[in-house]
Amino acid sequence: MEILLQTLQTFFGPAWPLVWTLLKIFGIILPLVLCVAYLTLAERKVIGWMQVRIGPNRVGPLGLLQPIADGLKLVFKEIVVPTKASTGLYFVGPAMAFATALAAWAVVPFSEGYVLANIDAGVLYLLAMTSIGIYGVIISGWASNSKYAFYGAMRSAAQMVSYEIAMGFALVCVLMVSASLNLSDIVHGQAKGAFAEMGLGFLSWNWLPLLPMFLVYLISGIAETNRAPFDVVEGESEIVAGHMVEYSGMAYALFFLGEYANMILVSVMTSIFFLGGWLSPVGFLPDSFVWLAGKTCFILFLFLWFRATFPRYRYDQIMRLGWKVFVPLCMFWLLFIGVWMMSPLNIWK
Amino acid sequence: MLENYFPVLVFIIVGIVFGCMPMVLGWLLAPHRPNAEKGSAYECGFEAFEEARLKFDVRYYLIAIIFILFDLEIAFLFPWAAIFKEIVGTPGVKLFGFVEMLVFLGILLIGYVYAWAKGALDWE
Numbered sequence: 467m468e469i470l471l472q473t474l475q476t477f478f479g480p481a482w483p484l485v486w487t488l489l490k491i492f493g494i495i496l497p498l499v500l501c502v503a504y505l506t507l508a509e510r511k512v513i514g515w516m517q518v519r520i521g522p523n524r525v526g527p528l529g530l531l532q533p534i535a536d537g538l539k540l541v542f543k544e545i546v547v548p549t550k551a552s553t554g555l556y557f558v559g560p561a562m563a564f565a566t567a568l569a570a571w572a573v574v575p576f577s578e579g580y581v582l583a584n585i586d587a588g589v590l591y592l593l594a595m596t597s598i599g600i601y602g603v604i605i606s607g608w609a610s611n612s613k614y615a616f617y618g619a620m621r622s623a624a625q626m627v628s629y630e631i632a633m634g635f636a637l638v639c640v641l642m643v644s645a646s647l648n649l650s651d652i653v654h655g656q657a658k659g660a661f662a663e664m665g666l667g668f669l670s671w672n673w674l675p676l677l678p679m680f681l682v683y684l685i686s687g688i689a690e691t692n693r694a695p696f697d698v699v700e701g702e703s704e705i706v707a708g709h710m711v712e713y714s715g716m717a718y719a720l721f722f723l724g725e726y727a728n729m730i731l732v733s734v735m736t737s738i739f740f741l742g743g744w745l746s747p748v749g750f751l752p753d754s755f756v757w758l759a760g761k762t763c764f765i766l767f768l769f770l771w772f773r774a775t776f777p778r779y780r781y782d783q784i785m786r787l788g789w790k791v792f793v794p795l796c797m798f799w800l801l802f803i804g805v806w807m808m809s810p811l812n813i814w815k
Numbered sequence: 816m817l818e819n820y821f822p823v824l825v826f827i828i829v830g831i832v833f834g835c836m837p838m839v840l841g842w843l844l845a846p847h848r849p850n851a852e853k854g855s856a857y858e859c860g861f862e863a864f865e866e867a868r869l870k871f872d873v874r875y876y877l878i879a880i881i882f883i884l885f886d887l888e889i890a891f892l893f894p895w896a897a898i899f900k901e902i903v904g905t906p907g908v909k910l911f912g913f914v915e916m917l918v919f920l921g922i923l924l925i926g927y928v929y930a931w932a933k934g935a936l937d938w939e
Contacts, residue, residue, distance in 0.1 A: 487822045491829050544845045545838065549854035557838060565827075565834030572826035583822040590893070591823065611868065612856035624875050627882040634889035641896035711857050716841030720834065782938040785878070789936045793885070793927070797920065800892075804913055807903050814900065 490582055494571055502726040503533035509770050516774040543715035550611040551712065559606025560713065560720035563599055567727035570595035574734055575650045577744045577755040588649040589637060592735065593630075596690070599728065600626045603699075606721075607709035618708020621781065622692060622699040628788035629686040635796030636679040636686070639803050640672060640739050643814045653743035657753075659813060665749025671742035675806075675813065678799050680740040682792050684765070687732035689784065691725060693769055695776035696784055729769055730762065737761035877935050888923050892916070 478485045507522065507529065514521025522529035547556060573588040575581035585591065600623055607619020641647065644655035659670030673680040689696040700708035710721045737743060737758055744758040779787075807814060895902075895916055902912035930936055 483821075484825070487825050488829070490822070491826050495829065495833060541837075541841055541844050543841070544847060545841050546853055547849070548856055549849075549851070550856055561831065561834035561838065563834075564837075565830040568833055569823075569827045569830035572823045582826065583819055585819050585823065608868075610856070611866075612858075613869075614857055616868070616871075620871055620875050624878045627886075628878060631882065631885045631889070634886065638889060638892045638896045641893060642899045645897060645900035647893070647897055706857070715845055716837040719841075720837055723837075785936070785938040789881075790931070797924065801917075801920075804899070804916070807899065808909065808913055812903065 487582075491572075494574075494582060495568060498568070498571060498727065498730070499723070501730055502723050503537065505726050505730065505766065506536070506722075507533050508766075509773075512767070512770045513774045516771070537719070540715055540719040545715040545717050546712070548610060548612065548712050552609040552611065555605050555609035556712075557717065559602050559609055559709075560717045560724070561602075562605065563602030563724040564720040564727070566595045566599040566602065567724040567731065570731055573649055574731075575653065575738070575743065576758060578650075578753065580755065581650055584648065584650060586646070586648045589641065589647040589652075592649075593634065593637075596728070596731075597630065599724070602724070603709050606713070610709070610712035612712050614706055614711045615709050618699055618711065622709060625692070625696065625699060625781075625784055625788075626690055628785060629689040629792075632682050632788060632792035632796055633686040633690065635793070635800060636676075636683040637739070639676050639679045639796075639800055642800075642803055642807065643672065643675070649738055649743075653738055653745060655814075656742045657745055662749075666747075667742065667745055667749060668747035671740065671745070673740040676740065676799070676803070678795060680736075682796060683740065684736055684768070686788075686792065687736060688769060688772065689788065691728045691732055693725075693729065694773035695779050697778060698781045698784065729766060733762045733765035733769070734758070736765050874938060881930060881935060884923070884926065888919075891919070 474485070475482045510532075511521040511529070522532040525531045525535045547553060570592055572583050573581065573585060573591050575584070603622045603626070604619050607615045607617075607622070610616070640652065644652040646652060646655070656671045657667065661667065661669035692699045700706070700710065710718055713721065741761045742757075743761075744753050744755055746753045746757055806812065895912075899912070902908055
């Protein structure tokens with residue numbers, strides 16, 4: 467391995483840092499795209515089992531080739547461009563939705579030291595990328611020049627910005643206790659504490675002292691990605707597919723992939739902010755990437771479980787939950803954490 | 816310091832390439848046979864009565880305005896939250912640092928209560 471790296475380094479010469487970065491990026495993106503593909507299968511399987519069905523089982527053994535078949539089918543489908551659409555923006559929308567969902571992964575720490583860009587503004591970068599993702603939705607809804615698409619985009623934008631407030635407040639609480647915007651440092655901060663010294667690391671993670679914020683972040687994450695039960699954006703019975711109604715073929719596939727990539731991103735973020743990232747829950751097991759993957763899978767499973775369980779919220783209920791329940795709750799908890807940290811009982815020294 | 820951000824830039828560019836590639840692929844591999852029916856906007860089976868870019872509810876606009884206020888507030892809270900541990904650890908500024916933010920939050924809280932009372936947050 468060492469020798470191989472050295473040979474490559476001499477071969478590329480001054481361009482080596484760029485090539486090495488590109489290799490690392492592909493090392494993140496390719497497994498991610500594969501995860502996205504199989505998350506779609508997992509969703510259909512899990513919901514199938516929850517409804518006492520089998521789920522897809524025809525393509526390949528146990529239906530394992532189903533995502534590949536879906537992808538191939540979409541590649542060969544015509545990309546219909548409505549005559550009234552703004553052609554340029556029409557294609558910018560889906561590209562933007564998917565590109566931002568990918569680009570946010572640049573700062574995700576996978577394990578101790580395994581992070582592409584260990585930047586101190588990691589949290590800000592993440593927030594920026596997820597916010598730009600909203601533009602993809604608005605642009606596509608506007609460019610489609612269709613009523614359904616337009617209303618879907620308006621709903622989606624209003625819902626996403628509303629829950630971004632709650633998400634931001636929850637993050638402020640995390641920042642207060644970890645004193646850093648660097649994602650790796652946020653994980654390191656959770657490795658300390660009275661419980662961690664006793665070998666019960668999972669009680670030292672942020673989810674316990676910040677329990678209401680953990681729930682707010684999780685629920686906001688579901689609303690932010692427009693997943694059930696907050697999926698009025700594409701409520702089939704009201705506005706069909708919302709902002710993607712005019713899209714077909716690969717242009718549609720990009721929205722689909724972007725949504726699932728965002729789901730995985732929100733799950734990883736919840737694991738890092740509140741569930742200790744790659745830290746092991748108990749003292750006698752080593753910290754490793756496996757823990758992060760396990761926590762992420764668990765939260766992804768919650769996403770699917772909620773979709774199979776809860777009926778869809780009404781739009782006014784969604785807005786009320788975001789503005790009238792989460793915002794006051796977050797403000798209160800922020801003050802509570804502030805007072806707690808000022809008091810002698812401060813556990814984050 | 817700044818070279819830490821280089822991979823981020825490369826990642827964004829790769830992300831954009833990955834965002835455009837599938838559509839180029841679809842454009843090259845898929846058939847392309849437009850016709851008037853296919854190109855018409857999705858409607859309930861008949862010709863659209865009016866343009867899609869019509870007037871929409873002012874409440875979306877209100878939400879956007881309130882969002883900007885709160886998002887800015889959070890942006891201002893971030894640096895304070897990041898050094899709050901330091902504030903708590905320094906006896907001289909401990910109370911001052913906390914009360915300053917209370918004042919800031921308090922002003923916003925008044926605005927929030929006002930918006931609530933005026934019904935800007937209602938969505939019936």
